[in-house]
Amino acid sequence: MTNSNFFKKLNLITILLCFSLVKANTIQKCDALIKVGVEAMQKNKHKKSLEILTKCKIIADSNLWYKQQFLAINNIGANYYMLLD
Numbered sequence: 001m002t003n004s005n006f007f008k009k010l011n012l013i014t015i016l017l018c019f020s021l022v023k024a025n026t027i028q029k030c031d032a033l034i035k036v037g038v039e040a041m042q043k044n045k046h047k048k049s050l051e052i053l054t055k056c057k058i059i060a061d062s063n064l065w066y067k068q069q070f071l072a073i074n075n076i077g078a079n080y081y082m083l084l085d
Contacts (some may be wrong), residue, residue, distance in 0.1 A: 030056050030068045046079050053079070062081055 033056040040049035053072045060068035 026059075026063070027065060027068065030059050030065065033059075034068065034071050035074065037072075041075060041079050041082065044082075045084055050079050051075060 008059045033052055037052035037056065040046075040052065053076045057069060057072035057076065060066075060072055
């Protein structure tokens with residue numbers, strides 16, 4: 001293997017690693033948004049909670065993060081349930 005091929009493969013691996021770290025970081029941000037939305041819901045700040053959870057749902061929809069989609073939709077429903085109570 002020549003040095004040129006080695007460095008090409010090393011660069012490719014580095015780029016792929018960076019993309020995977022960015023994705024994981026974004027999932028963590030989405031999870032943090034869900035947590036903030038749920039905390040707002042528990043403090044009866046439903047408007048703020050719905051705004052945050054809707055933003056998270058849109059992000060999860062565009063990235064096909066099914067767990068985050070479920071949590072956002074479930075907590076949006078919990079907000080409306082609490083408003084009706």
